[in-house]
Structures are given as structure tokens and as C-alpha cells.
Amino acid sequence: GAVVSQHPSWVICKSGTSVKIECRSLDFQATTMFWYRQFPKQSLMLMATSNEGSKATYEQGVEKDKFLINHASLTLSTLTVTSAHPEDSSFYICSAREPIQGGTEAFFGQGTRLTVV
Amino acid sequence: GESVGLHLPTLSVQEGDNSIINCAYSNSASDYFIWYKQESGKGPQFIIDIRSNMDKRQGQRVTVLLNKTVKHLSLQIAATQPGDSAVYFCAENIRGRGYQKVTFGTGTKLQVIP
Numbered sequence: 695g696a697v698v699s700q701h702p703s704w705v706i707c708k709s710g711t712s713v714k715i716e717c718r719s720l721d722f723q724a725t726t727m728f729w730y731r732q733f734p735k736q737s738l739m740l741m742a743t744s745n746e747g748s749k750a751t752y753e754q755g756v757e758k759d760k761f762l763i764n765h766a767s768l769t770l771s772t773l774t775v776t777s778a779h780p781e782d783s784s785f786y787i788c789s790a791r792e793p794i795q796g797g798t799e800a801f802f803g804q805g806t807r808l809t810v811v
Numbered sequence: 812g813e814s815v816g817l818h819l820p821t822l823s824v825q826e827g828d829n830s831i832i833n834c835a836y837s838n839s840a841s842d843y844f845i846w847y848k849q850e851s852g853k854g855p856q857f858i859i860d861i862r863s864n865m866d867k868r869q870g871q872r873v874t875v876l877l878n879k880t881v882k883h884l885s886l887q888i889a890a891t892q893p894g895d896s897a898v899y900f901c902a903e904n905i906r907g908r909g910y911q912k913v914t915f916g917t918g919t920k921l922q923v924i925p
Contacts, residue, residue, distance in 0.1 A: 698854075730915075736918075737915045737918045738855065738900065743910065743912055751910065789854075789855075799845075800845075800857070800913050801857070802856070802857075805854045
């Protein structure tokens with residue numbers, strides 16, 4: 695199947711700083727990527743849909759100024775957690791769908807563990 | 812922020828037995844449903860999906876059943892193996908005007924007893 699890669703796999707940052715997470719589709723072009731957040735022992739919560747060349751669509755309750763999403767190319771979307779606080783510590787996961795006709799499978803990255811100290 | 816005290820339901824199964832993991836969904840507009848497996852510290856891994864116009868689909872050792880009447884989805888794993896131990900999520904693809912997105916259910920932790 696197609697490969698989606700996230701970088702970094704884990705990051706520790708100080709409160710007040712910003713952290714950028716990258717999501718790349720390695721062998722296909724993705725016009726749409728999705729960003730999820732997952733707390734321990736909980737499900738994945740969709741944060742936003744990242745659209746190549748246009749603004750991201752945020753889910754209700756997700757602060758767009760806090761979680762900046764950029765999808766500048768067909769293979770790269772970035773999530774920047776701005777002015778990070780300890781409560782932003784979480785597992786962030788991206789996914790992308792290969793845009794083939796009838797294709798339904800969304801491929802997930804390996805996730806990024808963010809710890810804010 | 813985090814919800815304190817929230818735990819995933821756990822299903823314990825003897826190695827070699829069949830496992831059945833259940834999921835309820837709420838959105839009638841979902842056009843297909845997916846089961847994912849997530850191992851600790853990793854992203855979800857696709858297992859199998861089923862379109863909303865089907866009620867059963869089989870893969871290798873796995874079967875998904877869809878009951879639209881009661882909005883219920885199940886994943887059956889035959890001859891469960893230790894490597895099947897993970898958290899399993901059902902997800903639904905919701906399609907709207909100009910968008911589609913995948914949202915996840917609560918998840919079930921499968922523990923395989925050797």
C-alpha cells in the first residue's frame with residue numbers, strides 16, 4: 695500500500711515555543727490530508743482536513759490559530775502547534791487518501807509524540 | 812485536554828479462538844466503514860473496509876459485518892493469534908458537499924492469551 699511518513703516521530707519542547715510536524719505522502723500525490731490527535735487510551739479525534747492550495751477545514755472546537763496547517767504541495771502537509779502548552783502534549787497522526795477512482799483506503803503516518811514541558 | 816479515567820474496553824481471547832469486536836455508529840450518511848488496527852505508539856493500520864450497500868465482506872482471517880438497521884458494525888477475526896493483540900477502531904467515511912472525512916469510534920483493546 696501507499697506510504698505516509700511523519701516527521702519527527704517524537705519531540706519535546708518547552709512551553710511557549712512552536713513545533714512543526716510534517717506529513718508526507720511518499721509514493722502518491724494527496725490533494726487532501728487529515729490531521730488527528732489522540733490522547734492515551736482514547737480514540738483518534740479529527741482536528742482538520744488539509745487541502746492542497748487552499749485553507750484547511752477545522753473541526754468544531756479546534757483552534758485554527760493554535761494549530762496552523764499548511765498544505766503547500768501535493769505530497770506535504772504541515773501542522774504547527776503554536777505557543778505550545780503542556781495540555782497540547784498528545785499523539786498527532788496524519789493520514790492521506792490516494793486519489794484513485796474507487797479508492798477508499800486512507801493511509802496513516804506513524805504518528806508524532808509531542809511532549810510539552 | 813485529557814479525560815481522566817477513560818479506558819478502552821478490553822476483549823480477552825484465547826489464542827486460536829475467534830474474536831468478535833463490535834462497534835456502533837451514528838451517522839446514516841456514511842458511505843463506507845473501515846476497521847483499523849493500532850499497535851502501541853504507531854499509527855492506525857488498515858484492516859478491511861465495507862461499503863454501505865453491503866452487509867458482509869471477507870478478507871484474510873477477517874470478516875466485517877454491517878447492520879444498517881441498528882447501525883452496528885462488527886469485525887470477526889478467525890483463529891486469533893498473539894500478533895493480533897492491539898487496539899481496534901471502527902471508522903466511518905462521511906461524505907458531504909465538497910468534502911469527505913474519516914471519523915473514528917471509541918476503540919476496543921484486544922488481548923490474546925497465549
